[in-house]
Structure formats: C-alpha cells, structure tokens
Amino acid sequence: MIDFGYVQATSTEYLQGFILNSATVPPTSNVAKLEVMERVAPKVLDRIYNSPLSAYVMSVNRPVSRSGSKEIFVDLVERLSVTFAPTGEVVSARSDGSLVVRNYLIGAPAVGITLSEDAQASDYGSTRASGGITGVLDDFNFHESVHADSFAQDGAIALAPPPGEMIAMNYRTSRLYQLPFHIAAFVDEHSPTKVDIAIQLRTELPHDRHAQNVTVEFPVPKATESVFFEAATGTTEFNQSSCTVTWRAGQLLGGSEHTLRTKVTLSQPCTSSVKKEVGPVNMQFDVPMWNCSHVQIRSVTVEARDAGQAPYRWVRHFTTSTSYLRRLT
Secondary structure, three states, rough: EEEEEEEEEOOOOHHHOOOOOOOOOOOHHHHHHHHHHHHHHHHHHHHOOOOHHOOOOOOOOOOHHHOEEEEEEEEEEEEEEEEEEEOOOOOOOOEEEEEEEEEEEEEOOOOOEEEOOOEEEEHOHHHHHHHEEOOEOOEEEOOOOOOOHHHHHEEEEEEOOOOEEEEEEEEOOOOOOOOEEEEEEEEEEOOOOEEEEEEEEEOOOOOOOEEEEEEEEEEEOOOOOEEEEEEEOOOOEEEEEOEEEEEEEEEEEEEOOOEEEEEEOOOOOOOOHHHOOOOEEEEEEEEEOOOOOOOEEEEEEEEOOOOOOEEEEEEEEEEEEEEEOOOOO
C-alpha cells in the first residue's frame, strides 16, 4: 500500500482485502478514469483480474459462504534437519517449527491458543507454575498481531487472526527427544569390481503412527556399470546420468525395519577413492500427527459471539524433513 510514493503497509494480511476475484466497479465519478486506464493498459488489467493467484484469494469485503464461516485450522508444522556421522551418532539435530492458523470465521473473533509445557523458551527458566517441563525452545518469535504476555507462564497466546492463512509463531529447538528414523549403512567389497551397499531403516515412531512419502537417495561410484536391487518394500530406480540410487519406500509403520540391498558392478577396480563416492544417504519423509520436540497444541478457544454458531476447531501436528542425512565417510 503506497501513499504519495511512501510505503504505508506491506503486511500480507492487510493487503489481502484489496485482492479481488473479479473487478469492482468504482463510483460513477471515477468511471471515466477507469475507461482511460482500460484503454491504456488492457493487458495489464486482464492479467490482474484473471490471475490464477487471485482466484484462490477471497477479499474480506466480499461475503463469505456460511459453509466456510465456522472453521479454524491450527497446524503445528516442524521441519527436521538431522545429520548422522559414519558411526551412526547424531552430529546435529534441529527442528524449525511454525504455528500456522487458517481462519474461516466471520467477524474476526478472538482466538486463544495454548501450547504444551514443553513450549517454553530457555530464557524463561526450566519450570512453570502448572508443573514440570521436559524441554525448552532455543528461540522463537510471534506475528505482530499476537498477544503473548502470558506465554512465559502458561504457554498461552491470544490473537484476532485475519481471514485466510497466517503464521502466528515460529520457533527453533535443538532438544529433540525421539528422531523418527535411524539410518544404518554398510558398504562391503566382495570382489575388485563388485560392491554391496546395504541401507537399513528403523522406524522409531510409535506403533500407532506412520511416515509417508518416504524416499531414500544416495550416489554410487561414477564407474558403475550395472545395479541390482533387493528390497521388500517400495520401488527402486537407478539414474545412470547422475549415478544416483532412489528408493521410494512409500508408507512405513512405526516400529518397523526395512532394508535395501544394492549390488553394484564397476567398470574398474574399487579403490579407496572410488569407495568414497558412495553416499551420503539422504532421506525425505512426512509424518502426520506427530513431532519429535514434544511441543503440542493443548487447546484452541474461540470467542463466543453467536450462541447459534459453534465453530469447528481443527488441530493438526505435522513433521517433514528438510535435511535428514547419513554420512558414510
């Protein structure tokens, strides 16, 4: 939003109300100006009004259908960055989390969100009045519209979310209590030109949870002539141009173990330098309704303005991998 060349506002929540699905006819006194604008830049206007982006954004000035006026979604999304040493030990582990609110309520009612006792920053101490705490946040920040005066005491925040999606809170923690996967890798040389690579995944999730979209990738030596796979789960693929093995394991249940054996035939003897071309092993996955930091959404409350309107409150936890790496050398 610009006034006389000076920026007045850049918040996406504020500007969202000015993005319309269709053209809005201005007052009669401005029709002549609009005709001049359409004559000078018709292609520009057509691109604005028919933009695929604007088709998914609803103006706050337009009426919202009643079917979409009773819901609010609160998602706690964590992105994992973990590195394992060749010995299997964890070298680094970090989780970057976001508290995402998608609001489809009418009237901008006040919303209160309370996080679990683990969601407390280290600057605030190690305990709360409500009980002990098993973990702390390393760093966090809130959206400018969030009131977090009592967050240090009870983990509660209050806000009046605008229509649509917003990120109410971002946080970072290195205190991860249970990693979702343990990766074991073995490289054996059976002959000068034959190498066996075994990748073993052990799912550390609870038995009532699962991981989905599980994919494992790792490079093999550039001198690879042929590859043979042994895997009871998922599908495998070898990309000759990039010398990369891809294992799409799909959905894995908690507490299960899965192994991929890759038998590689080389065009030259396997020296120490050739052996170093194997790895690292990179893993990608999504885990719904679980996170390894133990930060949980404890409650979501909505200010009651209409006795006949009982809003639906949806709470979801989701974990995805940003970088989940096992080094081999």
